[in-house]
Amino acid sequence: MSSTPILEVSGLNKSFGPVQVLHDVHLSVHAGQVTALVGDNGAGKSTLIKCVSGIHGIDSGTIHFDEEQVRIASPRDAANLGIEVVYQDLALCDNLDIVQNMFLGREKRSGLVLDEPTMEQLAAETLETLAVRTVKSLRQHVSSLSGGQRQTVAIAKAVLWNSKVVILDEPTAALGVAQTAQVLELVRRLADNGLAVVLISHNLNDVFAVSDRIAALYLGQMVAEMETAEVTNTQVVELITSGSSGDLGLPRADSSTEYGLNGAQL
Numbered sequence: 001m002s003s004t005p006i007l008e009v010s011g012l013n014k015s016f017g018p019v020q021v022l023h024d025v026h027l028s029v030h031a032g033q034v035t036a037l038v039g040d041n042g043a044g045k046s047t048l049i050k051c052v053s054g055i056h057g058i059d060s061g062t063i064h065f066d067e068e069q070v071r072i073a074s075p076r077d078a079a080n081l082g083i084e085v086v087y088q089d090l091a092l093c094d095n096l097d098i099v100q101n102m103f104l105g106r107e108k109r110s111g112l113v114l115d116e117p118t119m120e121q122l123a124a125e126t127l128e129t130l131a132v133r134t135v136k137s138l139r140q141h142v143s144s145l146s147g148g149q150r151q152t153v154a155i156a157k158a159v160l161w162n163s164k165v166v167i168l169d170e171p172t173a174a175l176g177v178a179q180t181a182q183v184l185e186l187v188r189r190l191a192d193n194g195l196a197v198v199l200i201s202h203n204l205n206d207v208f209a210v211s212d213r214i215a216a217l218y219l220g221q222m223v224a225e226m227e228t229a230e231v232t233n234t235q236v237v238e239l240i241t242s243g244s245s246g247d248l249g250l251p252r253a254d255s256s257t258e259y260g261l262n263g264a265q266l
């Protein structure tokens with residue numbers, strides 16, 4: 001377990017017009033660990049992730065990657081650092097096969113033609129590294145895959161590019177029990193292989209099953225970052241719903257400032 005975060009966000013503020021959505025947010029993410037990012041609807045989880053992945057610019061604050069301050073102005077900047085996001089809609093193309101999806105937009109070429117053998121080999125190696133053996137053929141169209149298999153392909157696509165930080169947005173939201181278990185096993189394996197994983201989830205069973213640390217956002221403020229083993233389900237529910245947990249001895253996030261449900265300062 002490394003002590004220096006691979007990714008550290010400090011003092012991040014982000015507004016949309018007059019509405020401030022993120023207030024002085026801190027987040028640290030470590031290699032080899034699953035960090036669960038929790039918070040109620042509208043707490044700011046997606047906005048924070050979009051700031052880190054170059055979709056939104058930030059108003060103020062710093063982002064350090066591998067101990068160096070970085071500016072992430074576009075998704076390409078994030079990808080170049082090794083930050084990949086797997087969104088809920090997965091952005092897979094149903095009419096393409098697994099290999100085509102994994103290399104979509106970043107195809108390998110041999111001269112003027114696509115280098116299919118190399119892409120197929122790299123895709124197979126990545127799935128093998130992740131111990132994914134449930135897909136029958138790499139040339140299967142994605143439309144024929146189950147929800148869990150689709151999630152697996154989307155995750156494999158994200159880790160294909162020597163990524164160091166993989167952010168998963170509700171990866172089990174649309175899955176049944178057995179497929180959820182498979183995807184959670186995969187999430188754990190990613191971290192065990194040395195990746196830093198950020199898991200956005202509303203499902204505290206999932207969070208407690210796979211995460212090493214929990215970061216809790218409440219109305220755009222990071223109210224706690226803690227070791228999963230040191231908190232209970234009830235304490236995390238309290239943090240998500242009220243921004244504090246008396247048991248943890250944590251004060252309510254900046255008690256001098258009150259925020260409305262849309263993040264606007266009251």
Ligand SMILES: Nc1ncnc2c1ncn2[C@@H]1O[C@H](COP(=O)(O)OP(=O)(O)OP(=O)(O)O)[C@@H](O)[C@H]1O
Pocket residue numbers: 016019021039040041042043044045046047048261262263
């Ligand atoms: N592009 C935008 N323009 C204006 N307001 C926005 C924009 N994106 C997000 N917001 C607002 O920012 C706040 C935080 O939204 P965000 O989507 O980050 O929350 P979340 O924690 O991811 O919620 P959920 O769990 O429902 O996905 C919400 O009040 C939302 O309406």
